Every structure is written in C-alpha cells, then in structure tokens.
Amino acid sequence: MPGQVPEGATPSCWSCGTMRAVHFCSSCGKVQPPVPVDYFTFFGFPRKLNLDTAALEKEFYGLSRRLHPDGFGQADDRERAWSLEQSSMLNDAYRTLKDPIKRTEYLLRLEGIELEEQSKQATEKARATGELKKQVVPPDLLEEVFELNMHLEELRAQKKLGEDDPALLEEIGKAKLSLEEKYDALLNELKTEWARWDKTVDQNAADRRTVLDAMLDVLNRRNYIRNLVRDVNEAMEN
C-alpha cells in the first residue's frame, strides 16, 4: 500500500473507524474523502525524477480499479462524489508524472519556480497587442538562428512572388533537421540533471536550487527550439 496518511487527513476511516490508507480504507475498502496532496505523494512516490514508469502504470491501473466512478454506480452520493474527485486527481497525477517533460515542469512548480508564467504571459500579450515577442536566444544557437531567420524571410518573400528555390528549401530543411537533433539531445541533458536532483533532493537548499535552475534552463532552450521548428513548418507549408 503506497504512501502514508497525509497531513490534514483524519487518520481513521469515516466508515469503519480503523486506520485508513491514503485513498481508501485498508480495512473495509471504502473510498476516503480526498486530501489535497502533490502528485508524487498521491502515488506514494518520493519526489524524484527518475521514475519507474512500469511501476507507475501498475499503480495507476490498481488505483483506477479502486477509485473509478464506475465502481460506485450503486454507492451513496457522498462516496460517488469522493470517487469522482479521487479518480480525477489520480488521472491528473498519472498524466503529469508519466510524461518526462510534464513531470519535470511539475516538480519545478512544486519547488516554487513559475516556469510557464513568463513565456505564457508574454505570448498572450504579444497576441493581444500584435507586438513581436522578445525571446532570449540561447547563446549556443545564436549563429544558427540568425542564419535560419534570414533563410525564412527569403522563403516568405519568394512565396509571395510565387517563386520556388529548391536550394533554399534544402538549406532550411538541413537547419530544421539539426534543430530537431538538438531538441532530442536536450532530453538526455535533462535526464542528467534528474540524476543530480535525485541525489541532492535531501541535501541543502543551495544545491537544490542550482539543479532546479539547470533544469529550467534546459526546458527553456527546448521550448525555444520547439517554437522555432514550428515557425519553420509554418513557413514551409504556407
């Protein structure tokens, strides 16, 4: 049975009064009122990033059998409501933890780093005002991005005139391929940071902060490349 009874939860089952497990009573099996916990705690996992996804899936299936509303078709309103909340939390938690990027982003947020805020708000503002969004180009990409942007502008100009330049398309295609390789490589870089995190998770705050910042940096670079590839695809399609 994964996990300890979280803080804030009554330690005993509402139905039979014995010590409860996290989501349902270990004695009578009844579903328990949900308690707000983080997704790692929900599954009874430590807050580590190298995660056994096979074990996660097994746990997910097992908990689904116990918590899904289908099993409460004949139960009373209160239990039905708890099962709905518990199983939505289970699904949200599983969806987040099984994906390596979402898992990392979630951990950063848990650790108090608002990674999305900046880019998201900037994107919305750019959309609303029509201003160009300013993005910091990762230094190692400066040269490549500069050249690619020139090519893209050339391509757009040609398309307007209805011209076609196979050499230019090939050039852009090559650049795109190189970006995609870098994109994939970043996942491995991220995984190296995972290992550092998992080791420092119980260490001092300064070490933790260094690793968190490193992960944030990898994610930002990754997002940057993703947006760039999207721009390339759009330019080539239109």
Next chain:
Amino acid sequence: MSTAYIVGIDLGTTNSLVAYMQGDAPVVIPGEDGLNLVPSVVALDEKNQIVVGNAARKYLIETPERAVYSVKRLMGRGVEDVQDELKLFPFQLADDLQEGEVLRIKIGERTYTPPEISALILRQLKRNAERFLGAPVTQAVITVPAYFNDAQRQATKDAGRIAGLNVLRLVNEPTAASLAYGLDKKKNGIIAVYDLGGGTFDVSILKLHDGIFEVIATNGDTHLGGDDIDNLLIAVALDDIRGDLGIDLRRNGEAGARIRKAVIEAKIALSSQPSAKLDVDLPGGKKYQREISRELFEQMMQPIIDRTVGPCKQALKDAGLKPEQIDEVVLVGGSTRIPKVRRLVQDLFGRVPHTDLNPDEVVALGAAVQANILGGGSEITKEMLLLDVTPLSLGIEVAGGVTDKIIQRNSTVPASATQYYTTQVDGQTNVAIHVLQGERELARDCRSLARFDLKGIPPMVAGMPRIEVKFLIDANGILRVSAREQRSGKEAEIDVQPTYGLTDEQVENMLLESYDYAEEDFRQRQVIEARREADTILAALGKGKKNPGWRELSSDERSRVETAEQALMQVKEGDDYHAIRGAIDELNQATMRLAELMMDSAVSVALKGKTMDGTDFEEGAQAGHPVAKADFE
C-alpha cells in the same frame, strides 16, 4: 443492491437498439415486430399519434412533412451550425424560432426540440425492453459518438431524462464496441476501432490490459457517415432528372423521399453486387431509371470516405503509435459493410480488419456490458474497467480572444484543472468566464460551451480576491464547474448560460412521463399486452378445437381446457394483470397435450404431402418471447 434492469442503448443516427446482459452475454432486445433495429424515425400518423421506428418509416414517403429522421445530427447544435444540414435534409425548423433558442423542428403542426425527438425514440426502446423483460426499466447507459462535444452529450442526457430514464452513463460508441469485442476475445494488446455509422465517424485507439480498456486517443467527425453518401447519390439523381426529364424535384418532399429510399437500397445492394438499378416513380407518371456500377459508386464516394483518413492519422499520432503497432482493427457501424471502406481501413492500418462482429449491434451490446458493470458487475465483467478520454481540449477565453487550454484532448476522464481568478476593479463582485471546447488558437474558432458568471464575490480592493475555479470533466465527458473565493472561503455562486442546450427547468417541463406515473403506466401497458396475448391464445384454441387432435383428448382433458378457457375469457376483461397472466398460464398448461397432438397430426399430414393449414397453434400455445442471441462468437 437493486435487481432492477439497467439497459444499454445505442441511440443511432439511422437505427437505435436496446440491449441487456442476459447471464454472461449481452443480448439485443427485439421490438414487438421481432426486429432488433428500431429505425430512428419519428412521425405523426393520421390520428395525430406519435409513431416511432419501422411503423414510422412509411410516413417518410407518404407524408414527409410529418416525419423526421437523422435528428441526431441536430443534437446540441445552434441554428447557425445547421445551415449545411438544412440544405441536405428535409428538416423544417419552427417559424417562430428565437435567436439563442434551442432548435425546434416541425412535425406536422407541432414542433419538437431534437432532445424531445430523441426522447420519443428512447421511450420506444424503453417500452420494448419493458415488454421483453416484464419489468419497468428506468435506468440506462446510452452511447454517443466519441467526438461529441459537451453540448451534444448534454442534449443526449436531456433526451434520456425526458424519456423517463435515469442515464447512469454516456459511453463513447467505439469504446462500447471495444467492450463487446474484449468480452469476447480476452486478449491484451492495442486495438483501433473504426466506426463509420449513419451520420458520425469515430476512431479510437485502445490499450487492452487484463480487463482494463484504456483509450489512448480518439478522433472523428460528428457529421460524416452513410447519410453523406446517400445525399451525394440523391444529388446525382436529382441532376439526372433535371437534365434528362426536365423536372426540378429539389423542392418536392415526396419525390425526394422516394429517391432517397431507392438510393439507399442501391447503396446496400452495391456492397454485395457489381451493379444496382435505380427505378423510381416520379410525379406525372414519369420514371427515373438508371444503373450504377460499383466502380462508379466507389469513385463517387471516394471523397467522402477519404475524410476518415485525417482523423485516423491524427489519432495514431496522438497515441504516439505507428500503424504496425496496432494489433487489431475492429469495424463498427453499418457503413463499414461497404467493401471500399474496408479496403481503405486495410490500407491505412496495413492489416485486414476484424469483421466478425455485427457492425449494427456491437455498440448496443457493449453498452449493455457497461450497464452491467455500473450495476455492480457480474462474474464475467468484474475485472473489466473502462478508462475513456475527452475527445476535445477544454479551454477558457483569455485576453485578446485567445483560448487557453486547461485540459488537453485525450486526457483520461474524470479529469480536472484548477484556475485562479481575481477582480480588476475595486469592489467588483462578479467575474465572467467563457468556457470553450476545441483545438484552435482563437476563442472564436472554438466551440462555445457556456458562460459562467461567478457571483457574490465579497467586495475587496481590485486584485485582492482569489477565486479558485475547478473545472472537472466527469466520466460522461460532461463539464462540471465549482468555484470558491479563497480569502473569505465563500463558495461562489455560479450562473451558467449554456450556449446551446436546454435549461433544467425546460427539461423538467418536457418529461414525457413523470417518474411518479411510470409504474402505473407500466401496469396499464402490461394489462393491455396480456389481454392481447389472451386473445391470441383463445383464437388459437378456437382453431385447435377443429383439429382432429381435439377429439383424441379424454373428456376430463377437454373439460379442463374449457374451464380454463372460460376463466381466461372472464378475467381478461378486468384490470388485474396477475389474474390474466395466471389464466393464460393455466390455459397453456391445459392445452399442452392438445398442442402435442396437433403437432403429431401436422407432421403426419405433412408426411402425407398435404398442407399444414389450420394448424397454426404457434402463437398461442408457445408463450414466451423469442430471444435474440448476440450475433458474434
């Protein structure tokens, strides 16, 4: 634990079915006419009575303005969405329709909303089930296209409620089909369900794992199906007629209905024959005749079935799978009988699709399986669990008319997202939230679900309140919203204005039969049906007495029969269902030997080469209902 029956219903565009779990096997319940499929047609007859199903079909041709079909296409949609449908389907909208009102369709002099028309079909299925099971049916699982949005789902749920059914769950059609398939196969692996019905197309990719049916991705088009193929053929025929015969029949309802019937028959025939003939009587004694080869037919419908390719590819992409990773492709829906469709699926997934299931019935059978699970399960279903997904992303409108997606498509349901809101003006007590469904970037390109007005926020300095809004998509794929102001801990009041759909109050006023009367209505119907059965058996006995077998009975046996006959004749005029039923059973018992003797004489007559006329004791002597066995291994 209640022992009441929970039925599974496939509320289809063209046909609807009701099924239930009989022991270990889901079984389709036939109508009084003995047929499993109830055409989704509703009409008013000469006496202004509602007729549904096969009985309503003839009115499509005789009085087309008093009949509707394919109403599923209009569920949960607004006037501006259905302009295309109105060009192709003979739907007559009410003349006094107000802006923002739920659509109303004219049938004769009356008008009905799409949920009400669907409710009439559901009520018919409910009655069929009650007649068959001999007990009231008030709980059901109803299937919907996987790609149905929130409004379409809500409209289906409303239809159930109007029909006097407590809808325990809406299940996605391809997922229901996979349950029926999985119950049968008990194999682990990845399957794709390709479901091309009368009006909707869905594709779902599922992982089957020790009884868990986990949908990984789903996609589709809620306005793509056999109807579109029919409409294409009709358009070609109308063009032909205008060109060759110089008659414009585009506004002629009756001729249109005749042509529609003829092209549907031709379409069906072309699945098994190389060519089919169209032969339609037209007004003014003219005739439209033409032969269509399968080759031409396939060429014409290619653009329609090609529209299924995009959703299939997207579903595979969302699932992160290549076609060769799919272990089995299951075909569902009547349109998958078309050989060209099967070839398309085979090319798409690179394997021969599984066609052992009856494509018309498998969805209803799966719904019955899910009904059984929700009712507490049985030995065969106790390990089964369905994990379905939401087909469309849920978003809210943010500054600049942009959609901010808060629950992504293909998220396992129930799924939730929490958002925080605040005020922009000092003392502001209301905040408006616009909820959308769809994949597009801009709010105006997505489907508007509802506008929520958070009310009763305690007046504070701008930016101070912190309102937590929880969006939850339940296992039916329907959105629920709750809100709380965190600084005061006060539950915020939510005013919902559904963009398309009925309010609770409207639904309440539409209830076809109040729950209170359901039981009583059921008794009355039982009495009427028992009386009808009594008449049949008495008539059969009348014939039996003329049979040589009657004289072979002993005088005791004869007098027992006659006593039972008298008793039945007496009680059948009364209202006591149990008395009538008892008298029927007694007469059945008393005539058992007579039936055997008649059978013997029928056999000997047949052996002598004579006809068997006058020996039709079948209906009376053999009570009980035919059981429709599920049509798959």
